[in-house]
Amino acid sequence: MLPKRGQDWQTLKRELEARKQSDADWRGLRTTVFVFNAGEDVMDVAKSAYSLYQSENGLGSGSAFPSLARMESEVVAIGLDLLDAPASACGNMTSGGSESIFLAVKTCRDQVRAGGGDTVGSEVLVPRSAHPAFDKAAGYLDLKVTRIPVDSDFRADIGAMRAAISRRTIMIVGSAPCFPYGVIDPIEDLGEIAEQHNLWLHVDACVGGYFAPFARLNGIDLPAFDFSLPAVRSISADLHKYGYAAKGASTIFHRSEEQRRHQLFSCDQWPVGTMETPSTTGTRPGGAIAAAWAVLHYLGESGYREKTQQVIEARERLQSAIEGMPSLKVVADPQLGLIAYTSPTLDIYAVSELMARRGWVSPLLDEPKAIHLMLSPQHLTVIDEYIADLVGSVEHVSQTNMTSTDVTARYN
Ligand SMILES: Cc1ncc(COP(=O)(O)O)c(C=O)c1O
Incomplete structure (x- = not known):
């Protein structure tokens, strides 16, 4: 209901910040969809x-x-x-x-x-x-x-x-x-x-x-x-x-x-x-x-080339880590900033659940069952953390034969 009287901005700001607490922490760089994070300076310009x-x-x-x-x-x-x-x-x-x-x-x-x-x-x-x-x-x-x-x-x-x-x-x-x-x-x-x-x-x-x-x-x-x-x-x-x-x-x-x-x-x-x-x-x-x-105009060609390189490097690093894990398989042969990976042996949605518990928000594919990432330039700074968490999650799922009970992240 519309409040009878208006409230001051500081109160509303606190309320908005509190509401954000239940959202994905994309600034923490663990969200690989919906937000394209090229750095605080770029966001400030925008x-x-x-x-x-x-x-x-x-x-x-x-x-x-x-x-x-x-x-x-x-x-x-x-x-x-x-x-x-x-x-x-x-x-x-x-x-x-x-x-x-x-x-x-x-x-x-x-x-x-x-x-x-x-x-x-x-x-x-x-x-x-x-x-x-x-x-x-x-x-x-x-x-x-x-x-x-x-x-x-x-x-x-x-x-x-x-x-x-x-x-x-x-x-x-x-x-x-x-x-x-x-x-x-x-x-x-x-x-x-x-x-x-x-x-x-x-x-x-x-x-x-x-x-x-x-x-x-x-x-x-x-x-x-x-x-x-x-x-x-x-x-x-x-x-x-x-x-x-x-x-x-x-x-x-x-x-x-x-x-x-x-x-x-x-x-x-x-x-x-x-x-x-x-x-x-x-x-x-x-x-x-x-x-x-x-x-x-802020980024110019050189800025975009640099950001693009960061995204590609993040994707390549992740791709080669996945290719080094026998229970995972990259879907298709991605060339840009998107990558999806599946598993011929494990329940990949169970891996996704464990990754979600570690704070990673990524959509899933159904055809084939896969985890999907749309990487931003800033992800390069956390891609090694992602890989370490993925290794841990895959190990856990293989050792426990865990299957997914709850599909947490969808693309909507
Ligand atoms: C390939 C492609 N086309 C179109 C769209 C739709 O874009 P928007 O969400 O800005 O409407 C998307 C969104 O992710 C997309 O990935």
Whole structure:
């Protein structure tokens, strides 16, 4: 119930801090999901920029707040440059990966409709490993998602994707990388299919969009996944993940303005005249735009390369420790900051329970049963502790034949 009288901030602050006690202690670096911790200095930049623009509204960027329009276009230009986009390409900031994906699917659908196509029963083909945001978007947009099993490398199965195409298919999707396994789908091969059937190819680089380009600059050999492939029509890339921006910041990119036109919303059927918005929301938090702009400029290419290296080093150290433990097995062949591991002999969920008791918060996979980590730069400082706890947990489960009774950490 709303209190009859307001309370002072110090009291409320104490209350908020007390409430936080029951949450995951991500500052203690034992949470490997939900938070992307690139250090207190980066968070301070994001926080300060956010509060400078906390009250400004991106809805008014064309009239009252031109500085937000300028920052958004600079952020978009940075993303396009990182993703090797042609001069014709364009984009927008959104509130997150799910909204960017929604807009890609909606834009594709509306382009098909604008071309006279009937989208009743139309379908989006995605690898089984693609994010549920595609199903959410399809649900809202009255489309259907068909999930195609991945191949033995946990990547999109090109043969199966090709075989699944029908006259109802309007879009195919690849991830760079997918969340469950951290691998990049064979986007070039998906591109061939898309071109052959004149389909929209969307690349979900929500996780990799602001990470893979820096990994590549650091010398890591990654397959092509971005606009350098002519068949790629749109890309989603999250600033609030490995861009280290404040939450509420992602980008949706299109190969051309002609395409993006179908993303826009316009209505003149109310007493205030025409209202146009580029995304699903009306009000857009100025703070999220300013924080993303500030963090990009604070870190610069050298800062991102350094953070990327730290994440990769943490993942590699963990990966080689796991590979040295006969009862564990890394799932797939991760190349970026995500890693999942399973066990051919032990109940891996029991291992997860013991890790949770030691304070580690990590999601689980069902296919296969596995523990999943999405590493941040700061995890490099605790990865040896993680490995030591993992060795202890695995030993305990092997000695006691323990099985899981209670699955503690899920991705939701
Ligand atoms: C590959 C991928 N795509 C999309 C999303 C959705 O992003 P958001 O949670 O910002 O909506 C996620 C979230 O983890 C993801 O991992």
